[in-house]
Amino acid sequence: MRVLRVLNNNVVLSREDSGRGVILTGRGIGFRAQPGDEVDPSRIVQVFVPADGRDPDHLAEAFAMIDAEVLRATVIALRETGTEGRESSRPTLAIAVADHVSGALDRLRGGIEIEYPLRAEVQTLYPEEYDKAWALLVEVNRLVDPKLPEHEATALALHLVNAGFSTGDLSFTYTMTGVIQQMLTIVGERYGIGVDRHSMAAARFITHVRYMFVRIQQHRQLAGEQSVISRTIREEYPEATRTAEQLAVIVRLRMGEELTFDEIAYLALHVARMTAEAEAHRALRDGGDRRAGDPAPSDGDTGQPRT
Numbered sequence: 001m002r003v004l005r006v007l008n009n010n011v012v013l014s015r016e017d018s019g020r021g022v023i024l025t026g027r028g029i030g031f032r033a034q035p036g037d038e039v040d041p042s043r044i045v046q047v048f049v050p051a052d053g054r055d056p057d058h059l060a061e062a063f064a065m066i067d068a069e070v071l072r073a074t075v076i077a078l079r080e081t082g083t084e085g086r087e088s089s090r091p092t093l094a095i096a097v098a099d100h101v102s103g104a105l106d107r108l109r110g111g112i113e114i115e116y117p118l119r120a121e122v123q124t125l126y127p128e129e130y131d132k133a134w135a136l137l138v139e140v141n142r143l144v145d146p147k148l149p150e151h152e153a154t155a156l157a158l159h160l161v162n163a164g165f166s167t168g169d170l171s172f173t174y175t176m177t178g179v180i181q182q183m184l185t186i187v188g189e190r191y192g193i194g195v196d197r198h199s200m201a202a203a204r205f206i207t208h209v210r211y212m213f214v215r216i217q218q219h220r221q222l223a224g225e226q227s228v229i230s231r232t233i234r235e236e237y238p239e240a241t242r243t244a245e246q247l248a249v250i251v252r253l254r255m256g257e258e259l260t261f262d263e264i265a266y267l268a269l270h271v272a273r274m275t276a277e278a279e280a281h282r283a284l285r286d287g288g289d290r291r292a293g294d295p296a297p298s299d300g301d302t303g304q305p306r307t
Contacts, residue, residue, distance in 0.1 A: 001039045005057070006030040007064035010071065013056060014039055021056040023048040023063060023091060025075055046075045046084075048091035059091045066098045070105065073143035074098035081135040083160070093163040100155055101140055101148070108146045116154040118174070121181050123154075124197040125206055126161050133157035164210070165217050176213045179254050180206060183247050187271055190243055193278040201277040205270040212263060216255060222262035230265030237272040244268035 001022070005013040012030045014022050026045040033039075048063075050056045063071060074097050078084040088094065107113065116122075123130050133156035141147040162173040184202070188195040195202055215221050234241045244267040248259040259267070 003030075003033050003035050003037045003039060005035060005060070006033050007060050008068070010068045011060055011063045012039065013060045020049065023050070023056055023060045025063060025071065027068075027072060045072070046079065046094070047087040048094065049087060049089050050091055051089040054091075059095070062095050063091070066095070067102055070102045070144065071098050073140050074101055076143060077136050077139035080139050081132060083132055083136060090163055093159065096159050096162070097136070097156065100152075100159060101144065104148050104152055104155075105144060105146065108148070113149060116151055118158070118177055119151060119154045121177055122157050125177060125180055126157055129160040130154075130157040132160055136160075161210075164214055172213075172217060175254060176210070179213075179250060180209050182250055182254075183209065186246060186250070187243060187274065190246070191275045191278070193275060193282060195274065195278060196281070199274075199277055199281075201270070201274040205274045208266065208270050212259075212267070213255075215263075216251075216257050221260045222266065223260040224262070227262060230262045233265040233269050237268050240272035240275065241265070241268040243271050247271075 001014040001016055001024070003012050004015050004021070007013065007030065009028055009031045010025060012024050012033060014024050016022060024039060024044050024047055026043040029039065029043040029045075048056075048059070050059050066074075071094075074094060078088075078094060078097065079086060084090065084094070130153065133153045136156050137148060137150070137153045158170055158173050158177070161177075162170050165172055184195050184197065184205075187193075197203075197206075212221075241264070244264045247267060248264050252258055
């Protein structure tokens with residue numbers, strides 16, 4: 001690869017032999033480099049390949065604006081935790097995480113600490129991202145000073161969730177998190193059940209809703225092709241469909257988007273599965289409680305009615 005543009009000592013814009021523009025980061029990678037020079041492979045820490053038609057030149061400038069040591073810590077942490085490989089198609093994730101780390105460090109140096117009110121929701125709704133964020137925080141703290149507090153894992157997890165959307169800020173992800181939490185509360189109240197956020201059906205519901213929001217954000221809702229299946233779902237689960245229609249109202253009010261016929265049907269299917277699982281667990285629990293409360297039979301008593 002050859003240098004196209006040097007942004008600073010640690011960020012250069014390059015082009016592969018295929019003609020694809022890439023952003024390279026690494027300590028000293030741009031030092032004394034000139035356009036046309038061949039890049040020293042030993043200095044490359046991360047290769048960012050802008051996706052979705054994003055302008056690599058503008059993204060490279062965004063990298064160059066981040067403190068060099070913070071960028072280095074972030075890039076290494078993303079790679080060492082397995083969040084990103086050596087080549088990444090998500091430069092905006094690295095930029096967002098590095099920018100957040102930089103801001104958090106500035107706040108700490110200024111004696112300012114903030115708490116994140118969504119911590120419980122994030123841990124429950126996005127357990128995989130939260131686990132990755134915790135590992136990321138540990139790795140970042142190995143490379144920066146002062147050390148970031150534990151609650152920063154919540155913000156890092158939200159950035160990982162946000163990476164699934166094309167939007168560059170967290171506002172959509174914050175709203176989505178609140179809507180999912182509200183949906184689960186409505187289902188629980190409507191059916192009079194305690195929804196176990198860690199159950200298999202609830203996890204599938206949350207995953208489905210997350211992908212539904214991706215489709216909403218990308219204007220690619222399910223529509224038309226699955227209508228026969230959707231009608232079958234609605235006929236099979238009328239109560240769940242009414243609940244899904246109520247959830248669709250929440251989406252319209254909070255997100256400003258109408259859910260399609262098919263999206264509501266698949267939402268109903270997941271509501272039905274989640275409530276059926278909760279009802280089954282409640283029945284088992286109640287049955288066990290009744291058995292535990294029965295008087296112990298006396299000697300020779302079978303527990304059956306006497307004749």
